[in-house]
Amino acid sequence: MTYAAITGWGACMPPAVLSNDDLSTFLDTSDEWIATRTGMKERRISHVGAIELSTVAAARALACAGLDAADVDLIIYGGVSNDELVPNSASGVQIALGATRAASIDLNTACTSFCYGLTTATAMIRTGVVRNAIVIGVELISRYMDWSNRNVAVLFGDGAAAVVLQASDEEEGVLGSILGCDAEGRQTLRVRGFGCTYANRDVNFGDTIWDFDGQAIFKRAVHAMADASRRVMAERGVGPDDIDLVVPHQANLRIIESVAKYAGVPMEKVMVTVQKYGNMSAATVPVALVEALDEGRVRPGATLLMPAFGGGLTYCSLLVKWGQRVTPIATSDLTLPPATKSALEMVNEIRAQQDPHGRSLAGLMAPAFAESWAHPQPA
Numbered sequence: 001m002t003y004a005a006i007t008g009w010g011a012c013m014p015p016a017v018l019s020n021d022d023l024s025t026f027l028d029t030s031d032e033w034i035a036t037r038t039g040m041k042e043r044r045i046s047h048v049g050a051i052e053l054s055t056v057a058a059a060r061a062l063a064c065a066g067l068d069a070a071d072v073d074l075i076i077y078g079g080v081s082n083d084e085l086v087p088n089s090a091s092g093v094q095i096a097l098g099a100t101r102a103a104s105i106d107l108n109t110a111c112t113s114f115c116y117g118l119t120t121a122t123a124m125i126r127t128g129v130v131r132n133a134i135v136i137g138v139e140l141i142s143r144y145m146d147w148s149n150r151n152v153a154v155l156f157g158d159g160a161a162a163v164v165l166q167a168s169d170e171e172e173g174v175l176g177s178i179l180g181c182d183a184e185g186r187q188t189l190r191v192r193g194f195g196c197t198y199a200n201r202d203v204n205f206g207d208t209i210w211d212f213d214g215q216a217i218f219k220r221a222v223h224a225m226a227d228a229s230r231r232v233m234a235e236r237g238v239g240p241d242d243i244d245l246v247v248p249h250q251a252n253l254r255i256i257e258s259v260a261k262y263a264g265v266p267m268e269k270v271m272v273t274v275q276k277y278g279n280m281s282a283a284t285v286p287v288a289l290v291e292a293l294d295e296g297r298v299r300p301g302a303t304l305l306m307p308a309f310g311g312g313l314t315y316c317s318l319l320v321k322w323g324q325r326v327t328p329i330a331t332s333d334l335t336l337p338p339a340t341k342s343a344l345e346m347v348n349e350i351r352a353q354q355d356p357h358g359r360s361l362a363g364l365m366a367p368a369f370a371e372s373w374a375h376p377q378p379a
């Protein structure tokens, strides 16, 4: 039997920090509101593109695994943030790494993209289609955030991380995956402004209007992640006491606490990064995993649970058996160029480019247009 061991890991966090106080310089919000409602204190704003963030993370993961880029068979780029749609983003990472043999796939299930990618790559390795894969979770939300909307602008941040998977005879890697999609809730999280619906209609890329029903998503997220976690544990004959560490999606500290409670795992066994990075969508789980390894919180042979949810509303929970190695084989000297502007300066530059009242986009949202193009109804 072939398994897909996780043999390398690496993150690339942009250095510029945007604090809650920075946000309150242009939004009617406060450090107190954001911290008590979400657990977030700060997040990162990237000065480089998403392919560059991903390439540094992937190079670090390859060094960690001791694997040459030329031996990579598959790159999965998980996330919503693409520098361009054609050519795809995974191909940009491929050429930057020199992974000349690799198949390169962009995979978008919003915040669950990394976990869906991990499951996909694992299945491809276990069925013999490929032997060595890189799975990336990346997001560059700052570029298309509606910075005039305090309901969403305070919640998100930029970041990237990657893992290397390799075929192995040892029973390790992703051993169980529950994947699903609560599509009846798809209208609760929608970013208007992306996609063919808006093409050739005087909409600037980056001008967005977010439909966001935070309370509805909160409830659906807790239910879906807790249920998927219970199911994946039952499927594998594992109980909450057998879980050594939960590495969850990081959208809100209160969501994480509720999922841990319903899954029956104490918070001491949960990796939390939301205070430092906010919600980085597809990047949250792999960044938290890399930090857990860096902090020595993943012991050899550990059993990990990875619940996540995102737009769609996609959800999942993965059960991962770690191997014996918890330290890198080598490190990469690839790094980002220094940031020359503060996070607040970069955000203010983006804000200055955005249509302050979403006029062009709002004008497109006449009911006939919006309903016929963007609201498929249940059969």
Ligand SMILES: CC(C)(COP(=O)(O)OP(=O)(O)OC[C@H]1O[C@@H](n2cnc3c(N)ncnc32)[C@H](O)[C@@H]1OP(=O)(O)O)[C@@H](O)C(=O)NCCC(=O)NCCS
Residues within 6 Å of the ligand: 028, 029, 030, 033, 034, 037, 038, 111, 150, 151, 154, 155, 189, 213, 214, 215, 217, 218, 251, 252, 279, 309, 310, 311
């Ligand atoms: C968004 C979220 C933090 C809001 O927390 P909440 O406790 O549900 O807050 P509410 O929606 O009840 O809003 C309470 C009030 O705060 C206000 N508010 C919203 N954002 C605010 C902000 N940044 N600063 C200050 N006040 C804010 C609201 O306008 C509302 O005011 P009102 O009572 O006068 O109408 C929470 O619902 C959440 O985390 N949801 C899921 C996160 C998510 O969807 N992530 C993306 C998917 S991965």
